[in-house]
Amino acid sequence: MRTKNIAVYTLATLLLFCFAFTKATKQDKDPQNAGLVLPAGFTASKIIENTGRPRHIVVTKSGEIYVKLFRLLNGKGILLLSDDDKDGKYTVKSSFGNYAGTGIAIKNGYLYASSDEEVFRYKLDGNEHVIDPDHPEKIITGLLAGKQHQTKSIVLDNDNNIYVNIGAKLNSCQEKDRALHSPGIPGCPLLDSMGGIWKFKADRLNQSYSQGERYATGLRNVMGLDWNQTNNTLYVMQHGRDNLHSSWPELYTDKQSAELPAECMYKIQKGDNAGWPYIYYDQIQHKKILAPEYGGDGKIEGNKNYIDPIVAFPGHMAPNGLLFYTGNLFPEKYKNGAFIAFHGSWNRSPEPQEGYYVAFVPFKNGMPSGKWEVFANGFSGLTEVISPGQAQHRPCGLAQGPDGSLYVTDDAKGSIFKISYNR
Amino acid sequence: MVGAQTPVKKATKPSQASPTINGKAVYTQYCMPCHQIDGSGVMNMNPPLIKTTYVLGDQTRLINILLKGYNKGVVIDEDEYTNPMPSFSYLSDTQIAAVLTYVRNNFQNKASAITAAQVKKVRSSK
Numbered sequence: 001m002r003t004k005n006i007a008v009y010t011l012a013t014l015l016l017f018c019f020a021f022t023k024a025t026k027q028d029k030d031p032q033n034a035g036l037v038l039p040a041g042f043t044a045s046k047i048i049e050n051t052g053r054p055r056h057i058v059v060t061k062s063g064e065i066y067v068k069l070f071r072l073l074n075g076k077g078i079l080l081l082s083d084d085d086k087d088g089k090y091t092v093k094s095s096f097g098n099y100a101g102t103g104i105a106i107k108n109g110y111l112y113a114s115s116d117e118e119v120f121r122y123k124l125d126g127n128e129h130v131i132d133p134d135h136p137e138k139i140i141t142g143l144l145a146g147k148q149h150q151t152k153s154i155v156l157d158n159d160n161n162i163y164v165n166i167g168a169k170l171n172s173c174q175e176k177d178r179a180l181h182s183p184g185i186p187g188c189p190l191l192d193s194m195g196g197i198w199k200f201k202a203d204r205l206n207q208s209y210s211q212g213e214r215y216a217t218g219l220r221n222v223m224g225l226d227w228n229q230t231n232n233t234l235y236v237m238q239h240g241r242d243n244l245h246s247s248w249p250e251l252y253t254d255k256q257s258a259e260l261p262a263e264c265m266y267k268i269q270k271g272d273n274a275g276w277p278y279i280y281y282d283q284i285q286h287k288k289i290l291a292p293e294y295g296g297d298g299k300i301e302g303n304k305n306y307i308d309p310i311v312a313f314p315g316h317m318a319p320n321g322l323l324f325y326t327g328n329l330f331p332e333k334y335k336n337g338a339f340i341a342f343h344g345s346w347n348r349s350p351e352p353q354e355g356y357y358v359a360f361v362p363f364k365n366g367m368p369s370g371k372w373e374v375f376a377n378g379f380s381g382l383t384e385v386i387s388p389g390q391a392q393h394r395p396c397g398l399a400q401g402p403d404g405s406l407y408v409t410d411d412a413k414g415s416i417f418k419i420s421y422n423r
Numbered sequence: 424m425v426g427a428q429t430p431v432k433k434a435t436k437p438s439q440a441s442p443t444i445n446g447k448a449v450y451t452q453y454c455m456p457c458h459q460i461d462g463s464g465v466m467n468m469n470p471p472l473i474k475t476t477y478v479l480g481d482q483t484r485l486i487n488i489l490l491k492g493y494n495k496g497v498v499i500d501e502d503e504y505t506n507p508m509p510s511f512s513y514l515s516d517t518q519i520a521a522v523l524t525y526v527r528n529n530f531q532n533k534a535s536a537i538t539a540a541q542v543k544k545v546r547s548s549k
Binding site: 070071147148150176177178179180182243245246346347349350386387388389390394411412 | 507
């Protein structure tokens with residue numbers, strides 16, 4: 001009896017130990033929700049890893065995924081991912097396009113993709129597969145690309161137009177970029193060809209500046225942008241300026257420079273001017289402040305005619321993706337609201353970095369209807385990021401699947417996350 | 424007269440402060456905003472300073488990056504870093520020597536010190 005008891009006890013202990021050990025190992029390999037922290041009811045998984053530098057993505061009606069790569073992978077810049085056995089893990093089905101870049105979109109039977117100077121389109125068949133991957137139509141060419149803010153994000157409206165971000169090649173249009181006390185160039189000459197959103201026809205070949213239209217200006221660099229289907233309007237997320245302290249140490253402390261200026265969401269109407277490089281938006285004073293390069297001191301307000309942001313986030317978080325949620329999977333509060341992928345900051349040092357998450361803003365009638373909140377956190381794998389190189393993953397592109405799930409790319413480690421909701 | 428002044432400067436400047444402490448202070452103020460506290464840089468933008476030939480190799484090239492700034496893309500381990508770096512020529516020879524010595528002996532680097540005399544020589548050769 002006693003021996004039996006000991007045997008049972010030993011077996012139980014052994015089983016418990018094995019269970020605990022297995023559980024720990026499993027968690028290390030495949031942590032719950034792929035390591036993400038989500039609101040109640042949401043789940044997440046990593047659907048693929050090691051895809052290089054995935055930037056923006058788009059999901060087809062059947063759930064396949066086109067990925068634009070920032071750096072060529074085996075000589076190709078676009079991946080088609082599929083999950084043919086429906087096990088939730090995607091594999092690379094094909095790759096094409098000999099150019100790297102960021103922008104990708106599907107509209108009216110075509111796949112659109114951008115390099116840093118051009119935009120191409122590929123005709124799709126009934127399964128939304130590219131018919132001729134080696135011979136896309138070049139619809140836009142000759143766009144300027146500097147050594148920073150060179151990527152071209154794209155979005156299409158419902159009237160056969162495509163909108164392209166052309167980022168400014170300077171931080172604040174200084175005579176010496178990012179240098180100490182360097183003044184702004186009067187009448188910043190970049191703005192005729194950069195620092196704004198340009199509009200082109202979606203189906204015309206070889207368009208450049210003279211065939212396009214500067215739709216909005218005074219936007220330093222936009223990576224996340226989306227077309228809001230509820231009011232047929234363009235919305236953009238601007239990457240705000242850097243280096244307030246390092247260029248103007250007498251005017252801004254380290255702490256102020258970490259928080260300022262706001263990363264702004266703008267609702268864009270044709271002809272709008274958001275004011276870069278002459279002003280920046282201070283989310284603490286709720287004012288458009290004259291840039292120090294153009295005579296500002298951190299307090300003087302700039303020209304009031306520049307548009308105001310509709311959401312002002314803390315500084316430097318780098319909004320790389322914007323998506324209005326039109327699905328039915330997530331709870332009602334998410335319908336038509338905005339998801340923003342924050343790549344995470346670098347220009348907050350010596351303060352801790354910020355971002356590295358997907359945020360959400362509820363919307364009603366095309367305007368924010370509540371405060372922004374962190375939706376998906378934990379990409380960095382750290383409680384505090386001091387330098388961006390420490391972050392495990394960095395959110396970049398967003399897309400909505402046919403079932404209403406949300407996809408997030410990570411261009412640091414090449415993972416793609418799928419976020420779902422259990423109804 | 425000129426010849427007599429030069430040795431005096433050489434003799435006094437290095438003895439003013441410990442180069443290591445000085446270098447960290449210079450790094451923190453001028454370099455850290457972009458290259459980060461651990462020298463790891465920023466993906467696609469600001470190159471890392473960890474065991475790269477730019478830091479450990481040709482010292483004249485390294486000194487010139489600080490004096491003249493750098494406006495070309497840098498490829499390290501297949502990744503390109505393209506943000507421009509402004510000139511820091513307003514820093515003194517001693518400050519530049521100290522910060523380069525600091526960088527060359529931190530962030531997993533181990534390399535010889537850079538002297539103020541070296542910086543002065545590169546600066547004057549333009």
